[in-house]
Every structure is written in C-alpha cells, then in structure tokens.
Amino acid sequence: MFSHIVYNPEILNGKPHINGTRLSVEFILELFASGATKDEVLKAYPQLTVEAVEEALKYAAQSVKNEVLLDVKVSA
Numbered sequence: 001m002f003s004h005i006v007y008n009p010e011i012l013n014g015k016p017h018i019n020g021t022r023l024s025v026e027f028i029l030e031l032f033a034s035g036a037t038k039d040e041v042l043k044a045y046p047q048l049t050v051e052a053v054e055e056a057l058k059y060a061a062q063s064v065k066n067e068v069l070l071d072v073k074v075s076a
Contacts, residue, residue: 004052005059016059018052021045028056 006019017024023045031041042048 002055002059004049004055018048018056021047023048025056025059028053029060032057 005016012024015024
C-alpha cells in the first residue's frame with residue numbers, strides 16, 4: 001500500500017519513516033505544521049522525492065481516518 005513508508009525497530013525505534021532515510025513521517029508533518037511548503041521541504045532534504053512526501057501525508061491521513069476521540073467526564 002505504501003511503497004515509501006517503512007518500519008524498522010532498528011531505525012527511529014520503529015517509527016514510520018521514508019525508506020532509505022532517517023526522516024520520520026512525524027518529522028515531515030511537523031515541517032508542514034510549522035509552515036514549510038512542499039518545495040521548501042524538498043529543497044532542505046534532497047534525499048526526499050515528491051512521491052515520498054505525498055505518501056507521508058497520505059499515510060498520516062490514513063492513520064487518523066478512523067480515529068475517535070472520547071470525552072469522558074469522571075465524577076469524584
């Protein structure tokens with residue numbers, strides 16, 4: 001399903017990362033969250049491809065797709 005995203009317990013403690021790098025999906029998301037553009041990310045990290053960056057975003061979207069947050073009130 002994801003050809004650029006891999007897991008390896010020996011790399012980044014098993015966090016999903018871009019194959020052939022030590023750049024985690026989380027790190028790429030943080031770059032975008034801090035205001036970086038795709039072009040800026042690709043320029044700063046030339047080992048990345050457009051496809052790898054787009055796949056990281058798709059991976060993140062898929063990861064939270066079925067996530068449900070519960071707001072539970074506990075009375076003391």
